[in-house]
Amino acid sequence: MGNGPSDRLVVIGGGQAAFALIAKLRALKDDRPITLISDEKSLPYQRPPLSKKYLLREMTLDRLQYRPEAWYADHAIDLRLGTRATAIDRAARSVLLSDGTRLGYQTLALATGAAPRHLADSVGGRLDGVFTLRDFEDADRLAEAMRPGRRALIIGGGYIGLEAAAVARTLGLEVTLIEMADRIVQRVAAAATSDILRSLHVSRGVDLREGTGLTHLTDQSGHVTGAHLSDGTTIPADLVIVGIGVTANDRLAHEAGIETANGIIVDLHGRSSDPSVFAMGDCAVLPFADMLIRLESVQNAVDQAEAVAATIAGMPTPYHPKPWFWSDQYDVKLQIAGFGLGHDETVTRAGQREGSASVWYFRQGRLVAVDAINDAKAYVVGKKLIETGTTPDKSAIEDPATDLKALLAS
Template identity: 65%
Template structure:
């Protein structure tokens, strides 16, 4: 039997690694270390169905305690690793105890960026969306008629705005860049999503930054914006991106960039340490990227399980993402980094659209807005490496199935 595997991080990637290894009949002793007080659970529904009261927390958990016991997976909750001793092959916990490992997996995820205290980030009522504690605090704040300021026009901010409007709050969203989704999507996708939010009553203010939050008795009560206006707010959601949790790797001397550098086999610069999920900086299309998605966390963790189980199979990412806002499902296949051309195509039913991305003439990604056929077709093209016929894409009456013929 192989020596102990220690998994630092009890999120999607950490659980997926343990589950895949047990599915592969790998019997090595395993310890998962997590800072939260609950067993591993799904995060995406936290800011949607859980927050809306449509899904109880127990339905979010991957497995109950009996699964971990039956599969000989030790879980240490409400604790965290202070440092890694690579020469001794141990991790030191915050209470001073140590855990020895034969192999170590870093599935430490990422942390939402917060506003600095100098602009009011330390005021009560200034929240982020990441874990169950965040969602529980938001649940208390999201009461009908209250005024919410969302800072950041990325997917996290837009999803939070959608839930708040559905719950009857007044929502203002500010984005410092020229438009929402500027970093992650084409202007065509941004325009469609902006129109959807405006139709649902969200006030979107682009090219507008935050100067400072104003507090009353320690709690946020107003916001001064870069256009000189001051608006009343009851609470604030900050959605300005995340930073990878790579401190342990950095301090132990592993190669780190914008995340923990791994090779195509999920190994770090120390062959006995793997990394996966949001914290990992992986090779993709001759670049190093971090893929912040559930799909990548699971796929990369399962790829690491194969390697740990003795199969030297490289991880070849095939990214896909999704975002639910109101009754709109935005599905994304591929990775649009470096795109230089887009094609906007209306779908076959009202309100459906797709945006097709190209780089140097090659198809690299598709955004499908309420258009499952476009998503499936685009994903199959990417999986097979077949280039879409431009004439079919340009013919809005053509069936997208012809792209796969």
Template identity: 75%
Template sequence: MTGRLVVVGGGQAGFALIARLRALGDRRAITLVAGEASLPYQRPPLSKKYLLRDMTLDRLIYRPESWYRDQAIELRLSTRATAIDRAARRLSLSSGETLDYETLVLATGATPRHLPESLGGALDGVYTLRDFADADRLADAMQPGKRALIIGGGYIGLEAAAVARGLGLEVTLIEMADRILQRVAAPATSDLVRALHLSRGVDLREGTGLRELVGEEGRLRAAHLSDGTELPIDLAIVGIGVTANDALAREAGLATANGIVVDRHARTADPAIFAIGDCAVLPYGEMMVRLESVQNAVDQGEAVAALLAGGTEPYHPKPWFWSDQYDTKLQIAGFGLGHDRTVTRPGPRPGSASVWYFREGTLIAVDAINDAKAYVVGKKMIESGLSPTPEQVDDQTLDLKALLG
């Protein structure tokens, strides 16, 4: 137990850190600084169950306010960190106050990229999705029969398209790249997900960008697309990626690269400052990556808690992700960046399949679509350092569990 810990950010990573630290018996002074007025809450359901009104905000909140009191954790809500004085170990706040710290953890997350005003991004009817207030506004707008344009064919855009179709909207999705999920998945996975959305009636246009959104009296009315189409629409959902919230660290002289650069202990070049979650660029094998996932946020937060409580173990990422679209669950184990071969294996029932990623003959990732066995087997193999050959995975007569030996 040492001096004050200040955590900036009320998302999954920051909460995981403080909860684990208290569970380990560490009673140092903790202050959590969060920009929103709400108690810290889960974000992934915002684009799924919350948007569908299947889940209310009270179910998203990690812990009630009484928990923070009981754990002697000071909450500074509706407050932004504005500057770090590293020499004095002092954090400036938007309230005009300052906080002295012995240890500072930046869990600042990432912000969705907005459509520029020059392209119509400020029109009424254009939405991005970051917090529950965004989700509330979007849910009110998603009425049956409305015409929605989804801009971006990544996971956020595809999940939004699935929700919109489920609510009875007419949906067009455009992706400027040659295929959906081009940045994060192999062509075989893109093919499977594309087929899913086409079967549900989504007008999916790849290799198609946005020229501009146009409106009347400030209200969105149509989209002009790069293929020359003018598309009448009632709302547009922007899913064109996120930018890591690393300005606070960068202005304090810490290394950033669309994220705050950290070592295997999640520590920056300043030994008193750590960064965790979506804002952190961390070592993974021989690469430096930023892992946007709940699992990484929790695991990295808990790893730093163990370190602060006296441990010495570095953080070893074991990436896994998921995406729910319609009644389909896409589960991803590992990290497929840099693969040189994939093998697609049919699943046990119609509509299920798995895509196995190899680099120089070694398994590095698995995408499983409604195929829990493939996901579980692939995840266990990657985490244990085992690897089947591509030929074994391609052998349909071989039971996947046999690959575990």
């Protein structure tokens, strides 16, 4: 490897994918100059705990950080924190930064993540007391507002909304959760999983309303006081948490003429339509099972970034996702193996312990995903079956007398 600036790798982003990329490159003994640009002031840190243990104040920011500051110096990583990349000049192979400087690159890696969607101003999206959750500063503001006895309205019944509801109830808030779709987690989970999660939240005191949207928020002196809902009711609210999905941060790439579609389109090696520009993590649209998808997960961020690192280091490594996800709600751990999009059948299996269960997804007769609710064995077995392309008999899965491990030998 050369040591000159012409060999420089510029990484834009400060999350899981950005850190995994630079850590893997150094583990591969790649000594090229690396500059990491992040618009956040913190060292790169884990994001999943923000909506769980960090929000509950069971974990501090320094524990979320992947490595202490000294690690970056020891590994010759030029950190530019609190700095935003404002434009990419592909012809000059340079990035323009918010401080007015221009940074040249040989290779550019975009790990820009995704941003939460906001409520429209016309319905009260800019009122005080309305929160989204994406970074630690969002979580700090929200934690300050989540005080026992306060009334929280959560808009959106995806995993972020459900995790926020669990934290709010745990902290002693009154919680109403509304979901415009017919059921919670409709976009990402089967009806059987929605049923299990609905029962969980209702049993913990959440006023959960499906098929219900927001008409507009009410306020007093600019601070939210309540909401008019599409079911015709009006409810009081001291704070509102918005969990209505995310949008890929692909603006830099799009404005530079790189191919995008709610994310930066990449090939199996993470390479964009510009061969010197890679993308990974939540901002990347990648090929998977004859589809182009975005995978919003820690697993994807790490595994894709490590494959890109190997390719950049001169060992081309195609990335074939083996997706897994998780969500913690109250004392329930939901573990998801595989990717259930496009499934046409599900089988539900009761677990060995009270409150445990698993939902198994099939597409054209093939096992493609498993949702395991407090059932680690179902998750581990299901993950192995999916990764080896093995589809057991559905009746055997459904029968609680079947030893799941025996399915691995089928």
